[in-house]
Amino acid sequence: MSGARRARDAQDTRARLLAAARTLFAERGYEGATVREIGQAADADPALIARYFGSKAALYVESLRPSGAATGQSPIDITEATVLTGVIERLREGGPTPALHAALRRHDNDEVQEAALATLMTRLVDPAATRATEAGSPDARLRAELAVAALAGILASRSTHALEALGNASPAEVAALAAGLFEELLAP
Amino acid sequence: MSGARRARDAQDTRARLLAAARTLFAERGYEGATVREIGQAADADPALIARYFGSKAALYVESLRPSGAATGQSPIDITEATVLTGVIERLREGGPTPALHAALRRHDNDEVQEAALATLMTRLVDPAATRATEAGSPDARLRAELAVAALAGILASRSTHALEALGNASPAEVAALAAGLFEELLAP
DNA sequence: AGTGTTAGTCTACAAGTGATGACATCGAGC
DNA sequence: GCTCGATGTCATCACTTGTAGACTAACACT
Secondary structure, X not given: OOOOOOOOOHHHHHHHHHHHHHHHHHHHHHHHOOHHHXXXXXXXXXXXXXXXXXXXXXXXXXXXXXXXXXXXXXXXXXXXXXXXHHHHHOHHHOOOHHHHHHHHXXXXXXXXXXXXXXXXXXXXXXXXXXXXXXXXXXXXHHHHHHHHHHHHHHHHHHHHOOOHHHHHOOHHHHHXXXXXXXXXXXXX | OOOOOXXXXXXXXXXXXXXXXXXXXXXXXXXXXXXXHHHHHHOOOOXXXXXXXXXXXXXXXXXXXOOOOOOOOOOOOOOOHHHHHHHHHOHHXXXXXXXXXXXXXXXXXXXXXXXXXXXXXXXHHHHHXXXXXXXXXXXXXXXXXXXXXXXXXXXXXXXXXXXXXXXXXXXXXXXXXXXXXXXXXXXX
């Protein structure tokens, strides 16, 4: 990472910054990740964030939009263990994980908060609420939000490694338990 | 709050600072609450935090120890809806809520992180793990930590009001749904 | 080789943080 | 009424954060 000088390639540098931002935002939330850390992780100068994205906030907003065209802004079924496993594993590839932090702690920057919540609603809360409604829950919305909040807590706790067993558990294990819970909550 | 000048009473001022700190730490986490905000909420000068507690970190550590001798460092059964209701309602009186943030985001200050985790373990994770073990779960620890992580997410999301239905739901409603989940997870 | 655009580096700044210590002011005890 | 310790106020510090802008270095093209 250190010795070899890299070829000059703005597009590649931009992509490295975006990738590093995705990982760090997912791990530590928006306020928790500094531009200097992101720059270091991407092996690029932090000032380039302002140049290529406009601001840290804009970088965050862009990090919410998955690049892998595959997943887009498509809804996510959190009661499916396999889907959930993918979400946990693919922290870095632009999953909804960065957005989950918006539920846990209100972001200082309004633009950032709004963008994150929009992603959260579209991809996680709305699908869950639909499912709960179909199952006949009168408090479908509450149940959906509760499930997403719980998921946010689980993923955040996993990435801090503050809770040992949770930090060390495989994505599949965690996903299986969590999906079971959400199924119970949303389709009783 | 503004007009009437208060009598000079160091003990009372200290108590007001502690109360304000409990509320704000519970709502926004350790890093999210500033000493200036705490001072304003307590109607006291922020500099008094350093004088009376030593530092913001020490204030946080003290805020983890409930003052109401009642609850002490006693274990909390998160599968009991009534108990959980109390935890949600009594954010400000020194419940374990401030400590829950330690699971979600690692604190900058090591002393703070350690103290919060210790509280978390003693009061929430250990009792839950014991219960799961008694129920015969091989992955009791993981289940216990998962439950606590989920609880942390739910309470944090509630206090941000980022998720509307969750933010507006009554403590009892939230507690009932959450307790059901945890029961399912810990005593299947 | 020379040149001009692009890519990257570095210094510096304003705003906000927790903390410190000098100063002002109250009020109990003589 | 005075004094002096206790209590509260204020200006300021060192540090971190995001951002801006001047500067340097590399590459493409003639």
